[in-house]
Amino acid sequence: MLLALCSAKRSKRKHYTPCKNIVLYYHDIIYNGTNAANATSSIVAAPQGANLTKLAPQFHFGDMIVFDDPITLDNNLHSKPIGRAQGFYMYDTKNAYTAWFSFTLILNSPYYEGTITLAGADPTIKTTRDISVTGGTGDFFMHRGIATLITDTFQGDAYFRLRIEIKFYECW
Amino acid sequence: MLLALCSAKRSKRKHYTPCKNIVLYYHDIIYNGTNAANATSSIVAAPQGANLTKLAPQFHFGDMIVFDDPITLDNNLHSKPIGRAQGFYMYDTKNAYTAWFSFTLILNSPYYEGTITLAGADPTIKTTRDISVTGGTGDFFMHRGIATLITDTFQGDAYFRLRIEIKFYECW
Amino acid sequence: MLLALCSAKRSKRKHYTPCKNIVLYYHDIIYNGTNAANATSSIVAAPQGANLTKLAPQFHFGDMIVFDDPITLDNNLHSKPIGRAQGFYMYDTKNAYTAWFSFTLILNSPYYEGTITLAGADPTIKTTRDISVTGGTGDFFMHRGIATLITDTFQGDAYFRLRIEIKFYECW
Numbered sequence: 404m405l406l407a408l409c410s411a412k413r414s415k416r417k418h419y420t421p422c423k424n425i426v427l428y429y430h431d432i433i434y435n436g437t438n439a440a441n442a443t444s445s446i447v448a449a450p451q452g453a454n455l456t457k458l459a460p461q462f463h464f465g466d467m468i469v470f471d472d473p474i475t476l477d478n479n480l481h482s483k484p485i486g487r488a489q490g491f492y493m494y495d496t497k498n499a500y501t502a503w504f505s506f507t508l509i510l511n512s513p514y515y516e517g518t519i520t521l522a523g524a525d526p527t528i529k530t531t532r533d534i535s536v537t538g539g540t541g542d543f544f545m546h547r548g549i550a551t552l553i554t555d556t557f558q559g560d561a562y563f564r565l566r567i568e569i570k571f572y573e574c575w
Numbered sequence: 576m577l578l579a580l581c582s583a584k585r586s587k588r589k590h591y592t593p594c595k596n597i598v599l600y601y602h603d604i605i606y607n608g609t610n611a612a613n614a615t616s617s618i619v620a621a622p623q624g625a626n627l628t629k630l631a632p633q634f635h636f637g638d639m640i641v642f643d644d645p646i647t648l649d650n651n652l653h654s655k656p657i658g659r660a661q662g663f664y665m666y667d668t669k670n671a672y673t674a675w676f677s678f679t680l681i682l683n684s685p686y687y688e689g690t691i692t693l694a695g696a697d698p699t700i701k702t703t704r705d706i707s708v709t710g711g712t713g714d715f716f717m718h719r720g721i722a723t724l725i726t727d728t729f730q731g732d733a734y735f736r737l738r739i740e741i742k743f744y745e746c747w
Numbered sequence: 748m749l750l751a752l753c754s755a756k757r758s759k760r761k762h763y764t765p766c767k768n769i770v771l772y773y774h775d776i777i778y779n780g781t782n783a784a785n786a787t788s789s790i791v792a793a794p795q796g797a798n799l800t801k802l803a804p805q806f807h808f809g810d811m812i813v814f815d816d817p818i819t820l821d822n823n824l825h826s827k828p829i830g831r832a833q834g835f836y837m838y839d840t841k842n843a844y845t846a847w848f849s850f851t852l853i854l855n856s857p858y859y860e861g862t863i864t865l866a867g868a869d870p871t872i873k874t875t876r877d878i879s880v881t882g883g884t885g886d887f888f889m890h891r892g893i894a895t896l897i898t899d900t901f902q903g904d905a906y907f908r909l910r911i912e913i914k915f916y917e918c919w
Binding site for chain 1: 608662679690716
Binding site for chain 1: 760761763791792793794795808809810811837838839840841845847849866867868870877878879880881891892893916917
């Protein structure tokens with residue numbers, strides 16, 4: 404019954420066509436105490452009992468990570484970056500891997516020139532997660548939309564790559 | 576004179592009717608070093624001289640708290656949660672209790688399915704405080720609005736419950 | 748060729764006239780362990796090996812700073828404040844001075860009464876940097892726009908003053 408109710412409700416949602424659509428990848432290598440040359444992010448805050456070179460127990464709850472990650476147009480870490488993803492995320496659940504992100508994509512290439520600021524919850528247990536575009540400048544002046552995150556790959560705690568598809572529904 | 580000026584100015588503001596209105600409660604129990612089983616939030620950063628199991632002196636200035644709080648439809652901590660409030664807040668004044676919040680309401684129930692992302696200043700000394708809806712997904716796709724926070728109750732530093740009324744003025 | 752392409756592309760951008768325009772200054776004095784009486788901000792999180800009373804090496808990468816800064820209408824630290832800028836910033840690059848800001852301007856004066864919430868990247872190496880207005884309340888109810896930051900002056904790590912010009916393109 405409830406499922407039927409929900410599904411009926413959801414099918415009633417209006418469907419909109421994006422006015423602009425972008426797919427990007429970004430690459431995060433967390434600092435572990437020994438990889439300073441390659442690391443693109445660092446734990447800067449952690450809960451009681453944890454430290455800054457190893458993600459905390461209990462699904463990393465309470466770890467806050469600052470990042471400056473290269474953005475590429477394809478899924479290759481070694482492709483020429485077209486910008487940087489800068490901001491932070493924090494792990495925010497004690498019994499599952501979920502994170503909360505707030506960051507800016509700073510694009511600086513012949514393709515795109517401008518910034519896209521994003522915020523939202525990232526329950527990494529789901530295949531796709533929607534967060535919100537909260538602001539844009541330059542080519543993305545005043546734009547609004549939704550960004551869908553997919554964990555394209557990860558290697559334990561050492562590396563992850565996010566595919567981010569941004570659908571703008573309000574363009575200027 | 577000034578008061579007259581302000582009040583004249585404010586009465587000139589246009590009045591709008593929300594296109595959607597929601598009232599929720601969420602419940603925060605901060606980790607104090609001994610309540611790991613019940614705590615829903617944790618201090619993860621603190622100013623020089625403070626620690627992670629006790630809120631800092633000077634109106635907690637500089638404490639940053641990550642939370643994963645249950646959301647209920649009424650003011651009872653033990654009601655069935657309809658979602659989680661996840662994100663962080665920080666105390667940001669040395670001579671008064673004021674906080675700055677940035678978080679997402681993740682609703683997952685027959686009533687609502689989607690996320691509402693919020694940010695803004697929370698001068699807890701005022702009875703009601705307005706923060707901004709900066710993004711929405713799912714049932715709240717592209718919505719914008721204002722959320723009014725009220726401290727519904729608190730027990731020292733051990734527990735607080737916020738009543739949050741969200742008025743959307745832009746629905747899709 | 749590329750330059751020509753970019754410049755052609757950028758000149759194609761539409762131009763909009765703001766519906767409201769505000770210029771403000773805010774003043775930040777970071778806590779260094781000895782200036783508690785005057786400090787308006789404090790390092791609350793820092794990367795491995797750094798501390799909370801001195802900005803970190805490597806362009807301060809990983810330092811997170813909570814602030815409660817006075818806002819003035821002119822560039823004089825001692826002018827009567829018309830509000831407070833409250834929130835945080837973090838340094839987020841290892842080889843340049845760039846920061847990421849998320850904060851609220853809380854204005855409380857005969858001129859303005861309300862809040863403006865902002866977020867975005869602040870590559871301080873550039874003369875002007877655009878960040879996004881993500882929300883507004885009171886006189887700025889539901890407003891959206893762009894804020895341009897200029898470092899009006901700085902004295903080493905001890906003091907900086909930002910000039911912030913906010914251009915609203917969506918007023919209510």
